[in-house]
Amino acid sequence: MTRPRSMTSSRTRLARQRSRLPVGGRARGVALVTGAARGIGRAAVRRLSAEGFNVVAVDRGADDPRLPYSMGTMAELQSLGNERVVAIPADTCDAEALAGAVEIAERRWGGLDVMVAAAGVIAGGVPAWELDAEQERAVLEVNLYGVLTAARVGIPALLRRPEPRHGRFIAVASTAATRGLPMLAAYCASKAGVTGLIRALAVELGGTGVTANAVSPGSTRTSILDETARLYELASAEAFAAQQPHGRLLDPEEIAGLIAWLAGPESAGATGGDYPFDGGLAL
Ligand SMILES: NC(=O)c1ccc[n+]([C@@H]2O[C@H](COP(=O)([O-])OP(=O)(O)OC[C@H]3O[C@@H](n4cnc5c(N)ncnc54)[C@H](O)[C@@H]3O)[C@@H](O)[C@H]2O)c1
Structure with a gap:
């Protein structure tokens, strides 16, 4: 005969589950996105939160x-903040600060399921051997x-979820x-x-x-x-449209759609991939 579960333990379980639920409905999971203030990272935050x-x-x-930019x-x-999104200032190269952000995910919502590393910077405009050494270091460090x-901070958190897990590391x-x-x-x-x-x-x-993709x-x-x-030295970024076989620039929301697919259950069999979303630029 199976032993009935005690009232206390089921109440504790319920309380634990409730502490993971956001205000306004059941969450699909918990994600952390770096480079979230604008561009692709921001679009990913919006898309993931819209998907629950x-x-x-x-x-x-x-x-x-x-x-120089x-x-x-x-x-x-901070304008991203709402009941499903908490905004935390941290440098993606600062392991301690990033660990603080992961801890917020775990304390507030019970764990981490998706880590999106979108923060990035650019420098150049001269041949490799002429690039200012500080700028070169910035590009290598951030990117x-x-x-x-x-990965150092996020993957242990993804692995702290009990099995069967559905963790996603997306760069x-x-x-x-x-x-x-x-x-x-x-x-x-x-x-x-x-x-x-x-x-x-x-x-x-x-x-x-x-998975990692x-x-x-x-x-x-x-x-x-x-x-x-x-x-x-181009007049505007629109000039890059002609280099993409598709003939137009992409919007951050389109890239966020792929990130959201990788974050979801349908991508479970995909790992180690580098998914182009580039209007054919790599061809
Ligand atoms: N836009 C493109 O055409 C393009 C193409 C290919 C890849 N990417 C990549 O997409 C990613 C997002 O870039 P984007 O296009 O949205 O540019 P963006 O400049 O609009 O956004 C980058 C964000 O990263 C943040 N950031 C920079 N350094 C940081 C750090 N050390 N710690 C935390 N945050 C930091 C910035 O403040 C900014 O909000 C980057 O990795 C970039 O290399 C962009």
């Missing part, structure tokens, strides 16, 4: 003194070390991971590093229920593309 995820939105929310602002980051840090790489883009060598190196990292992570995570956007209407146009 609770989201910790992380961004440095301040300029990077090593780079502006980063997302605190006001942009590669920042994703390594997101935003770029067409620059596979194409030799002139005057953007450090950027290309950093993004190729990300896709290499994703392949190794996918193998290390085999059998855990946690990269998304590689082509030219997408965001501040990074405006800065790239400035580096190439």
Whole structure:
């Protein structure tokens, strides 16, 4: 005969489940997105929360003194906040600060299911050997070390979920991971590093229920593309549309759609991939 579960333990279980539920309905899971203040990261926060995820939105929310263009602002980051989204300022290269953001996800919503590493920067406009060393370091640090840090901090949290898990580590790489883009060598190196990292992570995570994938956007209407146009001395980012076989720029919301698919249950069999969403730019 099975022993009836005690009232106390079922009440405790119910209380635990309730503490994971957001105000306004049952959550599909909990996600953390870096680079969330604007662009692709922001679109990913919005899409994931619209699909029922609770989201910790992380961004440095301040300029990077090593780079000549502006980063997302605190006001942009904080404007994301609502009952499903909490905005936390943190640098993706700062493991302690990022761990603080993961802890907020775990304390507030009971755990972490999806880590999206979208924070990124660009520098270039000159041949590799002439790039200012500080700018080169910024690109490598934010784009590669920042994703390594997101993995170092985020993956243990994904693995803290009990089995069977549905953890997702998703990094935003770029067409620059596979194409030799002139005057953007450090950027290309950093993004190729990300896709290499994703392949190794996918193998290390085999059998855990946690997958690792990269998304590689082509030219997408965001501040990074405006800065790239400035580096190439083009009148505007719209000039990049002609380089994409599709004939137009992409919108951040389109990339967010792929990120949301990778975050969801239908992608469970996909790991170690680098998914182009680039209007054919990589062809
Ligand atoms: N826009 C494109 O055409 C394009 C193409 C391929 C890949 N990407 C990649 O997409 C990702 C998102 O970029 P975007 O296009 O939305 O540009 P964006 O400049 O609009 O957004 C980048 C965000 O990252 C934040 N950020 C920068 N450094 C940070 C750090 N150290 N810690 C935390 N946050 C930081 C910025 O404040 C900003 O809000 C980047 O990894 C970028 O390399 C963009």
